Amino acid sequence: MKLRQRWIAIGTAGLAAALVVSIALAYALGWLRPPTPRATTPMSQSIYVWQRAWGDPVRRAVVDHASAADGGLIALAAEVAWKDGVSSTAVVALDHAALAASKVPIGLALRIGPCPTKLLRDPGTIAMLTSIARAAVASARAGGCEPRELQIDFDSATARLDDYRRWIETIAAEVKPMPVTITVLPSWMSSSAFGPLVAASAGFVLQVHSVEKARIESAAPTLCDSASAVRWTEQASRYGVPFLVALPTYGYLAMMDDAGKLTGLIAESDASALETGSRVREVSARPSAIAELVAHWMGARPQAMRGVIWYRMPVDGDRLNWSWPTLARVMRGAVPIGQLVLRCEESSAGLFELVAANDGDADATLPKSLLAQWSADVALVGADGLAGMEWSRKSANQAAFARVIEGPDARIRPGERRVIGWIRLDKHTEVSVHAVEEP
DSSP, rough: HHHHHHHHHHHHHHHHHHHHHHHHHHHHHTTSSOOOOOSSSOOOEEEEEEOSOOHHHHHHHHHHHGGTTTTTTEEEEEEEEEETTEEEEEEOOOOOOHHHHHHHHHEEEEEEOOOOOOGGOOOOHHHHHHHHHHHHHHHHHHTTTTOOOEEEEEOOOOHHHHHHHHHEEEEEEEETTTEEEEOOGGGGSSSSHHHHHTTSSSSSSEEEOOOOOOHHHHHSOOOOOOHHHHHHHHHHHHOOOEEEEEEOOEEEEEEEEESEEEEEEEEEOOOGOOEEEEOEEEEOOOHHHHHHHHHHHHHHHHHHHEEEEOOOOOTOOOOOOOHHHHHHHTTTTTTOOOOEEEEEEEEEEEEEEEEEEEEESOEEEEOEEEEEETTTTOEEEEEETTTEEEEEEEEEEEEEEEEOOGGGGGOOOOTTTEEEEEEEESOOOOOOOEEEOOO
8 A cells, every 4th residue: 555655646746747847848938928918009110320421411311301210210329349359439420410400319329349258347348338328428418419318239149148238237327317228139038148138228129130141142032031020029028128129221242152152241332342253142121021021010019019120221322221212111011112114215306315214112123125116217326325234236226225234233213213325316206115025
């Protein structure tokens, strides 16, 4: 009898232990976790102004478009980097008057590059960072702009999040009562130090876009995977700290070798940086996919997710960033569409310009080939291609034009009008132009 009772006791204890483990596992996997509270208020929209040089295009963008950012603007104020253990700081000469005139909330961002491990806990490091933060806030106030927050964007290793938390606690104490927010990476949520880190902040920005080597080398390269973004957002909401999601508007030119492996990245296309013999592919945020993601969150998002922040403000002259009409439409959760129009305009008797215009709100790509045609009794005197198009005679009353450029140069921005060629005939006539479908 005693032996049987012993086995019954052991079996009961084993079952109880197994049940505890099962419940813990189910909770960890989310099976028993209560549903995440959902937001019912409108989603805020903020925009980063991340340019270091504040020329007229940046000022104009802020003045013309800041009102669309009901959540405000976050302007890069300074950037800290280390090389061979020595730090350097680039202070951005912000136009505080333009920011103040925007009439939207303004935040300042302090960008901090990877810090040598041995300097993370160095009192001199945190003293330097707090000094830069105080100076940025003081400069803004002296310029008539009262910042609503200071945002820290630090490339921290996941294993060093506790050290990062100490930075945040120290900086927050120095600039209080101004809120200090931080940017975070999805991979950080795997660390037990993530919860205390975000709890030490007034809020955080979840960055769901990144440049990953495997993704760039894939058949369909992209900067943001929508399914992952939704999953990470749900995960981030469990910490009970308000947050924004950073979404991309930009792109890169990726340099690839003959084996299709990534060798380098170029932002805002610096042709001089292209390596001889490299194959170049463009990797960018897809407006249609991002619009669908925004529409999803407008309909259903976690309560802790207050909105999105766009990286970055479109500025005239950008080639790898979205234009403003594209961003404005995506902000509404609508898919933008390019509308390429080809026409032939007679500038003087017998002289015709071939014009490509985009009447849509997304970029449109020049056709690879097009054909101009006129009456058979009119003779061709001369012709040429412009802006990346080359011409050749097709027949007595036809001229063909072929595109010889790729990437950003081949795109027509919303509202852009580009002369891509001309023909001269011996007299006035009607000339038509149309794209030629490839076989």
